[in-house]
Amino acid sequence: MRTDVIVLGAGIIGVSTALHLQRRGRDVVLVDRRGAGEEASYGNAGLMERATIEPYAFPRDLGSLVKYGLNRSTEVRYEISFLPRIAPWLARYWWHSSPHRHAEATRAMRPLIERCVEEHADLVAEAGVAPLMRPRGWIKAARSQARLDAEAAEAERFARDYGISYDLLDRAGLKEREPHLSDRVIGAIHLRDPNTSPDPGGLTKAYADLFIRKGGRFISGDARSLKAHGGNGKAGWRVTTGEGEISADDVVVAMGAWSNDIYERLGYRMPLAAKRGYHLHYAAEGNAVLNHPVLDVDAGVVLAPMNKGIRLTTGIEFAPRDAPKSPIQIARCEPLAREIFPLGPPNEPEPWMGLRPCFPDMRPVIGPAPRHDGIWFAFGHNHHGFSLGPVTGRILAEMMTGEDPVVDTGWFRADRF
Template sequence: MHCQTIVLGAGIVGISTALHLQARGRKVILIDREEPGSGTSHGNAGLIERSSVIPYAFPHDLSSLLRYGLNRQPDVRYSFTHLPKIGPWLFKYWKNSSPAGLAVATQAMLPLVQRCVEEHDALIDAAGLGELVKANGWIEVYRNEDAYNNAVAGAHALKSYGLKYEILDRQQLHEREVDLSDNAVGGIHWLDPKTVSNPGGLTRGYAALFVQRGGQFIHGDARTLRQIGSEWQVDSRQGPITAPEVVVALGPQSAELFKPLGYRIPLEIKRGYHMHYRARDGAELKHSICDAQGGYVLAPMAMGIRLTTGIEFAASTDAANQIQLQRCEALARKVFPLGERVDAEPWLGRRPCLPDMRPVIGPAARHKGLWFNFGHAHHGLTLGPVTGRLLAEMMTGETPFTDPAPYRADRFN
C-alpha cells in the first residue's frame, strides 16, 4: 500500500494532524497498534484549556521544594528508584522554569493556546460531536482563605491575556455548585475553556470523521518504521505501507522511534491516574472543578465523576499504584460527596513532556520526509487540533499561522 503521508499514532494529536493534512489534499494513512483514542487521549480531565496561558513550571521557592522533597503531597509524587534516571531532566526543567525561562515558554505557547478552542470547534461541528462538549468553563476551588486570596491576585495578573473569569466568594461558589462542602471557601470560574464529557469518545469521533472523508485507519506497529531509499515504510496488518513522508505523533512512545534514528530529544513521562465515582445522596457536579491545592480535577463524565490526579514521576513501565489516587480521593471527599468507585482498577496514563514546556512540532533535521508532533505534556487534548494544523501548514508549504521556530526539533542540540 502506498500513500502520500503516514501518520503514526491515533491519539488526539495524530488524528488531528491526519485530518488537517487530509483537508489540504493529502492521501493519508493513520496507523496505531490500538484503537483510536485508547491512550492518554482517553484518560485526561477533558479540558480544552484556553485559560492555561502560563505553562506548568517547576517550583523555585524553597518552601515548595522542601514540601515536595518529603514526597507526601497529593499533587506531585515520585519514585525513589526513578530519581537517578530523571534527575538530570528535572534539573533542566527547573532551569527552564526560572522567571525568564517561564516568560519565554509562555510567549512560545500563547499562539497555540489562543487558537485551541476554535480549532476544536471546527472539528466538533464537522464530526457532529456537540453533545460531548460544554461551554461552561471550569472552576478552580480553594480550601483556605490565604490560598484563595493569592489565586485571586494571580488571576488579576493575567488580565493582559484577555481571559474571561469570575471571582467567586464562598456564597457565590456554593450557589454555582450547591453540593460542594463547606470546606470550599471560594473559587475562580474560568469561562473561556470548554469541557468534554468523554475525551476518548471525542477522539474516536475525530477518527471517524477522518475515515468518513476518505482516510484509512490501519492497525500496525510504528516501531517497524524504516527508510528505504526516498520512502518510509511501516508494517501493518494489511502488509507494508510506504510513503515519502511520515509523522511521528506517538506521544509518550515517540522516543521509541526518534532515538534509534539518532535524535537526542529529552522527552520524559509524567504519569497520572483517573478513577470514576458515583455521587452520594443525589448530589450533582455541574462544572469540572480543580482543587488547585490538591492538584486533582473532578470532572462530570459520561462514565461518572472522574477524578484525575496530578504528576507521578516514575518509570513508564512501573506497575500502577494507588498512592497518589488515595491521597487525592481523601481530599476530594472533603470537597464533594463522592460515592463508591465505579472502575475496578485505576487508569494509568503517561503524559509526554519536554523540559522547556513546549512540544516538538516540525521536520527532523537529518531525515527527509520525517516530521514530529509530540510532547504536549498536560495539554494534548487542548492542543491536538491546533498543532495538527500548524504541522499540516508546514508540510504543505502554507504560511504557518504562527512562527514554528519555538517548537523545532533541533532546539536541544
C-alpha cells in the same frame, strides 16, 4: 499499499494531523496498535484549556521544594529508585523555569493556547458531536481565604495581561454554580474561556471516525517497524501493518510518550520525559451533581464530570514509563476529594494510568526531523496535549503542504536541544 502520508499514533495529536492533511488533499493512513484516543487522550480532565497561558514551571520557593521533596504530596510523587534517572531532566526543567526563560516559554505557547478552543470547535462542528464540547469553563476552588486571595490576584493578572475572563466567587456564589460542593470550600475562581469535554477519549474517536468517513484509512500496526524505503526515484518510508506494508514519502511521528521509540532509532536525542498520572471514576451519592471540572487548589485534586461518572484525576508521578501502576496517588487523593464532594463508590475495578509527554523547556516538538527527509515530529505537549491537538494538527499540516503556519514554528524545532 501506497499513500502520501503515514501518521504514527492515533491520539488527539495524530488524529488531528491526519484530518488537517486530509483537508489539504493528502491521502493519509493512520496507524496505531490500539484504537483512537485510548492513551493520554482518554485519561485527562477534558479541558480545552484556553486560560492557562503560562506553562507549569518547576517550583522555586523553598516551601514547595520541601513539600515535594518529602514525597507525600498529592501533586507530585516520585519513586526513589527512579530519581537518579530523572534528576538530569528535572535539573533542566528547573533551569528553564527561571523567570526570563519561563517568559520565553509563555511567548511560544500563547498563540497555540489562544487558538485551542476555536480549532476544537471547527472539528467538533464538522464531526457533528456538539454534546462532546461544553462552553462552561472550569473552577479553581479554595479552602482558605489566603489561597483564594492568591488565586484571585493571579486571575486578575491573567485578565490584564492575556485577556482571560473569570468570575470571583464567594461561598454563596460558588453554591449557585456547584450546589453540592461542601462548605470546606470557601470560594473559587471560575475561568470562563476554556471549553470542556465529558468524554475526551470519545471526542478523539469521533474525530477519527470523521477522518474515516472522509476516505481516510485507520490500520492496526507497530510503528517500530518503520524503515527507510526508496521508491519512485526518491527516498521514502514504510511500515508493516496488519494489512501488509504501507509506503509513503512522509511519516508523522505523533506517539506521545512513546515517540522516543522511533526518534532514538533514527539517531535523535531529545529530553522527552513521561509524567505518569491516574484517574478513577466514581458515582455521586444521592442526587449530587457536578457541573464543571473543579480543581481543589489546596489539595491538588481535580474532579471532572464525565459521561462515565465523576473522574478523579491525580497529579504527577515520576517513575519508569513502563513500570506497573501504583495505587498510591489515588489513595492519597480520594479522601481529600470526598471532603469537598459526596463521591459514591468507584464504578470501575481499578484506576487508569496514562503518560504525559513533556520536555523541560515546556513546549512541544512540532516540525521536520532535521536529518531525515519526510519525517515529521509532533509530540511533547506537556499537560496540554488534549487542548492543543487540533491546532497542532493544523500547524503541522500547513508546514507539510507548504503553507505559512498560523504561528511562529521556530519555537518548536526539533534541533533546539
